[in-house]
Amino acid sequence: MHELSIAMSIVEMAQEEAQARDLRVTAVHMKLGPLSGVVKEALLSSYGIACDGTPLEGSRLLIEDVPLEVFCPTCNASRTAVSMQWLACPECGSATPSVIHGKELEVTALEVV
Amino acid sequence: MSSMQPRLLEVRKNVLKQNDIMARVLRERFRAQGTFVVSLVSSPGTGKTTLLENILCLLRGQFRVAALVGDLATENDAARLARSQAPVKQITTGTLCHLEAAMVQNALEGWDTGPLDFLFIENVGNLVCPSSYDLGENLRFVLLSVTEGEDKPLKYPTIFNSADVAVITKLDLAAATEFNIPIALANIQAVRPGMKVFQVSAKSGAGMAEFIHFLSEQRSALRSAVAI
Numbered sequence: 001m002h003e004l005s006i007a008m009s010i011v012e013m014a015q016e017e018a019q020a021r022d023l024r025v026t027a028v029h030m031k032l033g034p035l036s037g038v039v040k041e042a043l044l045s046s047y048g049i050a051c052d053g054t055p056l057e058g059s060r061l062l063i064e065d066v067p068l069e070v071f072c073p074t075c076n077a078s079r080t081a082v083s084m085q086w087l088a089c090p091e092c093g094s095a096t097p098s099v100i101h102g103k104e105l106e107v108t109a110l111e112v113v
Numbered sequence: 114m115s116s117m118q119p120r121l122l123e124v125r126k127n128v129l130k131q132n133d134i135m136a137r138v139l140r141e142r143f144r145a146q147g148t149f150v151v152s153l154v155s156s157p158g159t160g161k162t163t164l165l166e167n168i169l170c171l172l173r174g175q176f177r178v179a180a181l182v183g184d185l186a187t188e189n190d191a192a193r194l195a196r197s198q199a200p201v202k203q204i205t206t207g208t209l210c211h212l213e214a215a216m217v218q219n220a221l222e223g224w225d226t227g228p229l230d231f232l233f234i235e236n237v238g239n240l241v242c243p244s245s246y247d248l249g250e251n252l253r254f255v256l257l258s259v260t261e262g263e264d265k266p267l268k269y270p271t272i273f274n275s276a277d278v279a280v281i282t283k284l285d286l287a288a289a290t291e292f293n294i295p296i297a298l299a300n301i302q303a304v305r306p307g308m309k310v311f312q313v314s315a316k317s318g319a320g321m322a323e324f325i326h327f328l329s330e331q332r333s334a335l336r337s338a339v340a341i
Contacts (some may be wrong), residue, residue, distance in 0.1 A: 002210055002242040007129050017124055026119045030128070037245035037271045084270040086303045095306035099274070105128045105245065111119040 003042040006105070007050035007061075014110055015055055019105035025056050027111035033066040033102040034084050040065070132246055135214035142202050144339060148229045149332035154272060155256035156265070157238030159314060160282040162190045164256065165235055167315040169197035171325050176230035176332075179218050182321025183212045183237045190235065200226045211242035214249055230332065240269040251335060258283040259292035263300060270304040279305075280324070284314040 006032045010028060028047075032040055037074055047061040068081045072089035077091045078100050088095045127133060143150050153161045165180060179200040182190045191203035202213060205221050217234060234250060238244045250315045255276035257265050260283055266273045273279065279301050288295065294312065300309055311327070313320035 002245070004243075005209075006128060009131070013126055013128065013130075014124075017122070017126075020123070023122070035271050035274050037241065037275070049234075070236045084274075084304065085267045087274075088303075097306045097308070099220055104156065107124050107128060109124055112122050112124045113117055113119050 003038055004046040004049065006038055007043055008044050010047070010061070010107060011050045011054055011056050013107060014059075017110060018055070018112055021112070023112040025059050025110050025112055027060040027062055028056075028107060029062045029064070029109040029111070031066050031104040031106045031108055033104040034068050035099060035102040036105040038105055047048035064108070066101050066104045069100045070096045070102075071098035071100055072096055073098075128249075129245060132214050134249035135218055136249040139214055139217060142253075143232070143249060143251070144335075146228065147336065147339075148232050149230045149328075149335055150234065150248075150250040150252075151328065152234040152236060152250040152253045153256060154236045154240070154243045154253065154276065155238060155258075155282075156240045156261065159238070159256045159258040159261065161235050161238070161256055162193055162293040163315045164280070164313065165233055165322060166194055166280055167199050167318075168233065168325065168328070169194065169199040171321065172328070173197060173199055174330070177226075177228060178231045178233070179226045179229050180233040180235065181217060182235040183216070185237060187209075200224075206237055210237055210239050211246055212236050212248060213246050217248050231328070240265070240272045244275040248340060252277045252331060254278050254280050256280045256282050257297065257301075259287040259290050259294075263293050263297040266297070266300040266304045273301065273304045273308070276305070277309075278327075279308055279310045281310065281312045282315065284312050284319050286315045 008047050014028050037078045053056045063078040070081045072079045072094050074092045082088045082090050155161050169178050180194050181202050183204045183206055184190050185206055188203045191201050195203040195302055202224055204216050253276040255273055311324045313324055
């Protein structure tokens, strides 16, 4: 369970960005991939704790799930993988280790006032 | 009050940026020093320490080797590894469930090992948290013992995906535990197509020669790439 330390990094990063512009953060938008190693539910519940006692207290965390996208060498195209347990092209069934998207753990935007 | 309407500020920042930067610094430093760095991850009890003790003993005749070992609370692993007579340093993580690049960096400060050909980093026994943290290693090995289920890769696809090589350990117990090796291999290939897999027993020595050969080959490949 390392989601709390991840949540603290998010709060710290958001606060730095906002402070530099003399703004207050009301929400943090982020992208989360299934191969990020972070569990969405645990991150959401950790976020509130991480915000406590900081200028971000009361702010929201909005998580966009990134689909697991792989490059299929047979189709020569990017495809949404069958699953995390089966990294393969859903069209032709080719197995592929080339992950294009799915490892994201990224703050994309801040809602500020 | 329209002035109080929140507006959107684009940021686009990797949450683990600090760790990634530190890992890059470490990797560059290891490269410049000619040190090949291998990390080991697995669940608790898979045999990381036993395997590492064997690796250190087998490599020590030919190479300068050292190990960093992460553990939540004890220094038992470092004491075991010290029997190999290679320099060993413990990183006690307290309650933290994984190693981060900064911890590796801190552990290296003031640790005089002399020039190294190989540095091994044994992560905390955990198949979840270590996957997100780059430690500056050249290769990450994920271990799976025959006393665990063949479906471990399917249950923890992220760590298998983050690793470069898989090692099936405790091969000497495979018959007793009725571990189905073909199924385990198929599961590894499903979550990480093309992954190289070794099957070893640190106890009997089975598969160890091939494994050691691979390590020295990988190091040579990196060295010649650097030389070019």
